[in-house]
Amino acid sequence: MTTSAKTNVLNLTEEEFMHPGNRACSGCGLSILYRIGLKALGRDCIFVVPPCCLTVVQGLHPVAATQLPVLNCTFASTAAVASGVRAAMKRLGRDTQVVAWAGDGGTADIGIQALSGALERVENIIYICYDNEAYMNTGVQRSGTTPGGALTTTTPYSGKVEASKNLPAIIAAHNPAYLATCSASYPLDFHDKLLKAKSIKGLKYLHIQTPCPPGWGIEEHMTVSIGRAAVETGLFDLYEIENGQMQLTGPSLQLLKKPLRPVSEYLDHQVRFRKLDAARISAMQAQIDQKWAGFREQFGQA
C-alpha cells in the first residue's frame, strides 16, 4: 500500500513537457512540481487552472510555457470546470486525464464548494493543490492554510492569530478514491503518487506543501532543504489515504524509526515566523510530539 519511490533521477523520463524559460520566481517550489508532475502525467491530459502562480508560470497570451492543453478558469470554479471537461471526455469516448491544478487559496478557500461537490459526485479527475500557505500570486496575503504565527501582508506585525485549516482532513471526510500528501522537496515521491493516482478511478486529491522563497522569506537555494525540514521535524506529514485507511509514506514513514528534528530548525530560517515567541514554538513542538506519539501508537515503530 505504501509508495516507495520507484522513480529515481536515473530512470525519470528525460522528455520535457514544459518549455525552458518561464515566469516563475527563482527557487519556486511550484516549478519543480510542475516539471516533474507533467512527466508523470504524460501527454494525454487536459489541465484546468484557476488564477494562481501557475497561471503566470504557464505564460501570457499568445505564448505558453507548457506543451499540454490548458483551460484557464475562474477562481471558484476549478473542480466544476474539470467536471465539465470530464463529462465531455466521456461523451467523446476518450480516456484523457483531467487534471485540476490549483493553489491553496483556490482550493481551501474560494474553490472549496465546487471541490466538495466534485468529491461528492465522485468525478473521475485528479485534483492537485500546491499549498504555498498564502495567496502568493497576489503578494502574500493570508489564506485558510496559512499557519498560525506566520507574517503575511494581511497579518502584519504579529502574524496570523488562527491556526491553519486541515484541508486534507476535510477532503478525506468525503472519502475520495485516493488522497496523498506530498512535498515539493520530494518531487519523485510526488511523481510516483501521481502515477498511482492515474491508475485509480474516481477523484484523486494530492496536497503538496510547496515552499515559496519570497512568500516565506527564505533564500532561493533553501526551497528543497526547508521543505525537507517541514517533513523531518514532523510538522508536515507525507501520507496516503485509500479506502479510508491512512498510511505514512516515504520519508514520513521512515520517521517512525528515528527522532524528529526540533521544529525550530524549520521555523528559524523563515522570515515569516520571526515574530513567533518561545512559548508559541514550545506549544507547536508539544503539538507535533503529541501527534507523533499517536502515529507511533497507530503505526508502531515500523
Added chain:
Amino acid sequence: MAKTIIESGNVAAAMAVQLARAEVIAAYPITPQTPVTEKLSELITRGEMDAEYIAVESEHSAMSVCIGAASCGVRPFTATSANGLLYMSEQLHWAAGARLPIVMCVVNRGLGAPWSVWNDHQDAISQRDTGWIQVFAKDHQEIVDMTLKAFRLAELVHIPVMVNYDGYYLSHTYMPFEKPDAAQVDAFLPAFEYKHALNPERPESLNTVTLPDSRRDVDGVLRGGYMDIRHNLHQEMYLAMEVWQEIDDEFQKIFGRGGAPVLDPYRLDDAEFVVIAMGTLANQLRVVVDRLRSEDGLKIGVLAVQMYRPFPNTLLAEALQGFKGVMVFEKGLSYGDQGALYGDIKSALYPYPARPRLSNYIVGLGGRDIPTESLYQTTKAACEQDSSTPPAEANAPQWIGLQL
C-alpha cells in the same frame, strides 16, 4: 412527425433541449426553473435522451460545467432563474469572453431582497452587459422554437445565448404547442464542431492572461491584446442579429413558423401609437390594443422586442419613425434611472429626425398582478395626452399598480 401537445412552458423547454441533443446538462434547482431540469433528468434516466446529467452544488458550478464541456466541443445546457443567474454572473462574463456557444434558459423571476419567487425581468436585465445574446419568448411555441434556434445561433457566432421566458406566466401554465419532428431538427441543427476544442493531440492554452497590448506569438504573428479580443466580441454581437434573422428564415422554411425574430409587430400597419414590451406582457398588450381600436377608435399596435441583446437600434429607430406616441412597458429597470428597455429605445432614436413622444411604465415587479384593465387605462391616457410630456417627466418612469 411533429405533434401538437399540451404541456407547461418548462416541459416545452426541456423537450427542445432533448430535440437539440444537448450532451451535458448541469443544473441546480431554483424556482420557477426547477421543472426544466427535473424533466431533463427524467428523460436521461429513462433513456429517452442521451446525455450526461451533472447535479452540481450551485449555479456557479452549473455554468462552470457548461464552460468545461463547451471548451471540449461538447454541447451543454443549463437553466436557472433570478438569484441563480446572479450567482453565475462571473461565469456568464467568462463564457462570453471565451466565446463559448452555451445555451441557457432563464425562467425570469424577481431578485431578492426581499425574497420573491414571482415573475419580473430584473434578473435578465441585470445581466445584459455580460456579452450574452438575450432573446425573450412570448408563449410556449416560442420557447421551443427560440431554444432550437439559439443552439444554431450560438454555434455559428460563438457567443452564448440566453433564452428568457416568464416565470409562472409561461413556466407553469399549460398551452398547446407543436413539438417539432426530431429528424427535421437534426437537419436544422447539425452536430457541434469547435475548432479550438481542448485536445491533447493539438494542445492550446485557452483564456490565458492577456496583456493590454497586442503581442507576437512564437511564429512572429501579431496577436490581439485584451481590447482587440473584446472588440471582436462586440462586432460579432452585431453580426449575430443578421445571423439570427437568417436562421429564422431557414427555420421557417423547415417548420413553417417564424418571420419576426427580432421585433414582432402587431397591428402596426396604419398605427399612430405603439406599445412596446418584452415577453408575455407583449401578448397581453395585444388584447389592450384590440380594445383601444374597437372602443376608442385609436390607431395603435404592439411591438414586441424578441431580441434584446444585441439591441436592434436601427431596426427599432426606423420602425418608430412617424409614430405620434410610443409607450414602453417593462418589468425591470435601472434603479435611480428608468426602465432599461426605455433608455435603450430613447438612445436608438436620438440620431433620427423623428422622435415620437415617449413614455415609460414599470409594471409587475415581483409578480404584482398586471390587470389588463389597468394597461388599457394607462395606454389610453398616454394616447389622449394632447401636448408633449415635459422633458423632465419623460425621463422618469411611471409605476403602475402600486399599493402604497
